[in-house]
Amino acid sequence: MASHQRSTPNREPQRSPDENPETALETARRQLARAAEYLEIDDTVLERLRYPGKVHEVTVPLERDDGSVDVFTGYRAQHDSVRGPYKGGLRYHPDVTRDECVGLAMWMTWKCAVMDIPFGGAKGGIVVDPKSLSDDETERLTRRFTQEIRDVIGPNTDIPAPDMGTDPATMAWLMDAYSMQEGETTPGVVTGKPPAVGGSRGREEAPGRSVAIVTRETLDYYDEAIEETTVAVQGFGSVGANAARLLDEWGATVVAISDVNGAVYDPAGIDVAAIPSHDEEPEAVTDNAEGTRITNDELLAVDVDVLVPAAVGNVITEDNADDVRAEYVVEGANGPTTFAGDAILAENGVHVLPDILANAGGVTVSYFEWLQDINRRTWSLDRVQEELEAEMVAAWDAVREEVETRDVTWRDAAYIVALSRISEAHEMRGLWP
Numbered sequence: 001m002a003s004h005q006r007s008t009p010n011r012e013p014q015r016s017p018d019e020n021p022e023t024a025l026e027t028a029r030r031q032l033a034r035a036a037e038y039l040e041i042d043d044t045v046l047e048r049l050r051y052p053g054k055v056h057e058v059t060v061p062l063e064r065d066d067g068s069v070d071v072f073t074g075y076r077a078q079h080d081s082v083r084g085p086y087k088g089g090l091r092y093h094p095d096v097t098r099d100e101c102v103g104l105a106m107w108m109t110w111k112c113a114v115m116d117i118p119f120g121g122a123k124g125g126i127v128v129d130p131k132s133l134s135d136d137e138t139e140r141l142t143r144r145f146t147q148e149i150r151d152v153i154g155p156n157t158d159i160p161a162p163d164m165g166t167d168p169a170t171m172a173w174l175m176d177a178y179s180m181q182e183g184e185t186t187p188g189v190v191t192g193k194p195p196a197v198g199g200s201r202g203r204e205e206a207p208g209r210s211v212a213i214v215t216r217e218t219l220d221y222y223d224e225a226i227e228e229t230t231v232a233v234q235g236f237g238s239v240g241a242n243a244a245r246l247l248d249e250w251g252a253t254v255v256a257i258s259d260v261n262g263a264v265y266d267p268a269g270i271d272v273a274a275i276p277s278h279d280e281e282p283e284a285v286t287d288n289a290e291g292t293r294i295t296n297d298e299l300l301a302v303d304v305d306v307l308v309p310a311a312v313g314n315v316i317t318e319d320n321a322d323d324v325r326a327e328y329v330v331e332g333a334n335g336p337t338t339f340a341g342d343a344i345l346a347e348n349g350v351h352v353l354p355d356i357l358a359n360a361g362g363v364t365v366s367y368f369e370w371l372q373d374i375n376r377r378t379w380s381l382d383r384v385q386e387e388l389e390a391e392m393v394a395a396w397d398a399v400r401e402e403v404e405t406r407d408v409t410w411r412d413a414a415y416i417v418a419l420s421r422i423s424e425a426h427e428m429r430g431l432w433p
């Protein structure tokens, strides 16, 4: 094991779920408990799923451009690998915590299962504001972080990918740092790389594309014409910008978008293709989009048909869920709705298409990328988009079937699909070595 790395087995004190209910981990555990009520899952399997398999905490020193040294903390939480290698993104953000990584890793386990992808769930990150780093500093930080987690990642063990604050360039540095240590080029260790170094065409836009596909299928199911639909999107990064642009292309009117500094609202529609995404130019929405300036909180309450929260977690809570006027909430971000907020939306008849389904295009194309890497093949963009379309429609349909047969919410239905597959795999493999 690399120096500075501390692996902690499952030693968390048993706490009531009422304590600290707003964390990603508590929300994930409450959602798990709720979905389990619909299924006959072995208690020991259920208890196991409440905890991560392992959480790795590492110290990452960084030499700044001026020669000074700062020290950052990084995590890799590995939740469950019963269906395949751990899989999930790396987040560079000042609010990254151990518990947040564990909650996000749990969601990855469910997400891969709802898509029927042979991967488990992981998530990691570094507690850092990426905007405070130069490109050279980001590269050095990423290479050192890779060195610290090298022993616990690999193409058959745990395969990282981008998340908030990381991008294809970050993944290329990770792949290079890992490959240098291995002594051979190992593209399958990470996904979301640039196509020049084994990345898949279409990966960057994939989570936004899946948000758009899930929105389209759902509107169609409820007999709503997409051309008559208005949409508000919070966050204009990999997920938000691509979702907004596709929905606009398919005929919807995007009336509100946002970045970290606030939102812009124009009931006549915003030309989303003309606004740079976060990857192209951070904070570009409030600098470029024309319309009325509103806050990110106000965006959640805009009178639209579809609301796509695609930035940070915990934005729809018990305090503001009643203000949501959209009929459909399609979760682009991971965990944008708290457990209490979700209950209010359900009571108000709002259809919530959950994150583990809606933004799963990212990990699905990551799976395609991994297949291309380990088989040394390259797929065309058309093939990636066709296969993503087919996978998303199949997953949406499996969830729709549970919605209809059990008369449950879309979130509960997605959890039922995922948990059935995971618990069956656990029961077949057995708990003990």
Ligand SMILES: NC(=O)C1=CN([C@@H]2O[C@H](COP(=O)(O)OP(=O)(O)OC[C@H]3O[C@@H](n4cnc5c(N)ncnc54)[C@H](OP(=O)(O)O)[C@@H]3O)[C@@H](O)[C@H]2O)C=CC1
Residues within 6 Å of the ligand: 089, 162, 163, 164, 165, 166, 207, 234, 235, 236, 237, 238, 239, 240, 258, 259, 260, 261, 277, 278, 279, 281, 282, 283, 284, 296, 310, 311, 312, 313, 332, 333, 334, 335, 359, 360, 362, 363
């Ligand atoms: N990237 C991926 O493959 C996937 C990401 N996700 C999830 O989607 C969400 C967004 O990720 P991604 O698009 O990659 O992130 P990016 O870093 O590409 O973009 C994030 C966007 O959100 C804005 N933003 C940041 N903080 C806030 C805030 N507090 N309030 C409102 N807007 C904010 C940013 O604004 P600014 O430009 O001003 O900084 C930017 O527009 C996350 O929850 C992530 O976990 C889910 C599936 C896959």
Ligand SMILES: O=C(O)CCC(=O)C(=O)O
Residues within 6 Å of the ligand: 087, 088, 089, 090, 111, 159, 160, 161, 162, 163, 191, 192, 334, 359, 360, 362, 363, 364, 366
């Ligand atoms: O592409 C991946 O492996 C995971 C992306 C991710 O972190 C997510 O879906 O939340």
